[in-house]
Amino acid sequence: MIKAWRVFKEIIRGAAITARHFFVNMTFHTLRLFGVKTKRRGAVTIQYPEVRKPLSPRHHSLHRLRPRSDGQPSCVACMLCVTVCPSECITVEAAEDPDPDVQKVPARFVVDLNRCCFCGFCVEACPVDAIRMDTGEIRLASLSRTDLARRLDKP
Amino acid sequence: MLVDVLIIVVKVVLTLTWTLLLALFLTWVERKESAVMQDRIGANRASVFGLRLFGLFQPFADAIKMFFKEDFAPTFAQRALHWLAPALSFFFVSVTMIAVPFGDTIHLYGRAIPLQVVDLSAAVLFVLAMLSLGIYGILVSGWASSNRFALIGSLRGAAQLVSYEVALGLSLVGLIMVFPSLSLARIVEYQGGLLFRFLPMWGIFLQPLGFVVFYLAGMAGTKRVPFDMPEGESEIIGFYTEYGGLKFGLFMFADFLEVIVLAALATTLFFGGWQVPWLVHGGFSFPWGGGLGLPAWAVTVLRVLAFNLKVLFFCWLQILTRWTYPRFRYDQVMDLGWKVLVPLGVVNILATGLVLAAR
Numbered sequence: 039m040i041k042a043w044r045v046f047k048e049i050i051r052g053a054a055i056t057a058r059h060f061f062v063n064m065t066f067h068t069l070r071l072f073g074v075k076t077k078r079r080g081a082v083t084i085q086y087p088e089v090r091k092p093l094s095p096r097h098h099s100l101h102r103l104r105p106r107s108d109g110q111p112s113c114v115a116c117m118l119c120v121t122v123c124p125s126e127c128i129t130v131e132a133a134e135d136p137d138p139d140v141q142k143v144p145a146r147f148v149v150d151l152n153r154c155c156f157c158g159f160c161v162e163a164c165p166v167d168a169i170r171m172d173t174g175e176i177r178l179a180s181l182s183r184t185d186l187a188r189r190l191d192k193p
Numbered sequence: 194m195l196v197d198v199l200i201i202v203v204k205v206v207l208t209l210t211w212t213l214l215l216a217l218f219l220t221w222v223e224r225k226e227s228a229v230m231q232d233r234i235g236a237n238r239a240s241v242f243g244l245r246l247f248g249l250f251q252p253f254a255d256a257i258k259m260f261f262k263e264d265f266a267p268t269f270a271q272r273a274l275h276w277l278a279p280a281l282s283f284f285f286v287s288v289t290m291i292a293v294p295f296g297d298t299i300h301l302y303g304r305a306i307p308l309q310v311v312d313l314s315a316a317v318l319f320v321l322a323m324l325s326l327g328i329y330g331i332l333v334s335g336w337a338s339s340n341r342f343a344l345i346g347s348l349r350g351a352a353q354l355v356s357y358e359v360a361l362g363l364s365l366v367g368l369i370m371v372f373p374s375l376s377l378a379r380i381v382e383y384q385g386g387l388l389f390r391f392l393p394m395w396g397i398f399l400q401p402l403g404f405v406v407f408y409l410a411g412m413a414g415t416k417r418v419p420f421d422m423p424e425g426e427s428e429i430i431g432f433y434t435e436y437g438g439l440k441f442g443l444f445m446f447a448d449f450l451e452v453i454v455l456a457a458l459a460t461t462l463f464f465g466g467w468q469v470p471w472l473v474h475g476g477f478s479f480p481w482g483g484g485l486g487l488p489a490w491a492v493t494v495l496r497v498l499a500f501n502l503k504v505l506f507f508c509w510l511q512i513l514t515r516w517t518y519p520r521f522r523y524d525q526v527m528d529l530g531w532k533v534l535v536p537l538g539v540v541n542i543l544a545t546g547l548v549l550a551a552r
Binding site: 064067085 | 228
């Protein structure tokens with residue numbers, strides 16, 4: 039009997055909590071609808087395509103190759119990123135560079151986003167800090183798979 | 194004669210429109226209310242020419258989607274029964290609304306028109322019977338699908354509905370003892386009286402225990418979440434496993450209609466139906482003296498409004514319940530039905546009888 043009463047009390051308490059949320063949130067929704075400025079919002083939702091949350095500086099977004107001073111990618115085609123990549127999604131074809139100090143440049147630098155898991159190992163492996171994942175581009179969906187193989191050496 | 198038929202037809206059409214529109218927008222209310230309860234916003238993207246109106250067009254978008262889905266029946270299903278089941282479910286629920294009074298009698302051109310489709314003398318029994326017949330929709334759908342999960346779901350549904358039908362019936366016996374009539378119109382009229390000269394004589398004040406049993410058993414009858422054994426989204430998909438498109442839509446619509454029927458019944462039986470507290474024919478007359486004269490049309494409008502508000506409140510309450518509590522286990526549902534609600538219903542009858550005899 040006492041246990042039944044306790045259960046009943048908890049049932050009522052649960053409904054009271056959800057009802058409180060409902061009425062508090064409705065109050066803020068209504069106030070904001072009529073243009074009253076309130077500190078709190080009725081919902082925590084961020085309306086995504088219109089409103090963007092600021093990305094964290096550590097966020098792994100689409101890769102880019104940092105350019106040299108002459109505009110060429112600063113990649114030296116050392117293949118370290120290709121080696122470290124767990125998804126095997128990076129393809130680099132090396133080519134000669136006329137500058138004897140640089141020796142190699144990528145003729146083709148392709149990241150296959152079908153496979154990439156955005157782990158960021160390539161960024162950590164790069165000895166010349168050429169590849170970075172800080173473009174802030176997170177809308178990468180595409181209608182065809184071939185579009186997802188992105189060339190990074192040409193814009 | 195022709196006019197009488199015309200009046201009936203108009204009333205049927207209006208009642209059906211009211212019920213279906215309310216059920217349509219209840220899908221929107223359900224989404225929005227659950228969202229607001231959980232600090233979300235809810236469906237708000239459906240728009241007509243860029244006009245969003247808080248997603249109020251969402252039900253229509255859903256309806257269009259369901260219309261354009263393939264009308265699919267699996268090859269192993271029994272086609273005729275597979276077709277019949279959603280219609281049965283839908284029909285037996287929607288037909289109950291004809292017994293519910295929406296307001297008092299209005300007088301037009303010397304004709305007294307009660308705002309109720311038919312004033313059945315055994316309306317309570319009619320409503321209970323129709324709600325039990327809803328079991329056939331579930332059973333037939335489970336059988337016709339020739340799918341084990343669907344069959345398990347439908348058998349669970351039948352067991353649950355039959356069990357709670359007992360509690361539902363018992364909870365209303367006390368009420369019928371207090372308001373000695375089976376007609377919903379009479380019951381509402383009785384509730385216009387005053388208790389201790391100030392409290393409106395609503396069923397909830399005379400039969401609080403009866404209301405609790407009725408509400409819980411009714412909730413179980415709607416087959417929605419705390420009692421969603423037949424559906425069981427998380428374990429078996431239940432009796433609509435093999436249904437898609439508009440046929441599934443009809444089942445879902447029947448669920449929402451059941452919510453409305455339960456809200457309308459709770460209002461009519463326990464919360465005074467269309468009665469507004471202290472509102473009599475000439476206007477308000479308050480128990481602390483004084484009053485407020487109102488013309489006849491204003492009284493009617495107030496009463497119809499009161500009925501609608503009460504129904505909306507109960508729809509709100511049911512959606513709140515549905516989004517607050519986790520679902521029961523099957524044995525817990527049966528325990529609650531047979532070991533709690535049925536004994537409570539019997540106790541309620543005994544207590545009511547003792548009070549009536551002692552008076």
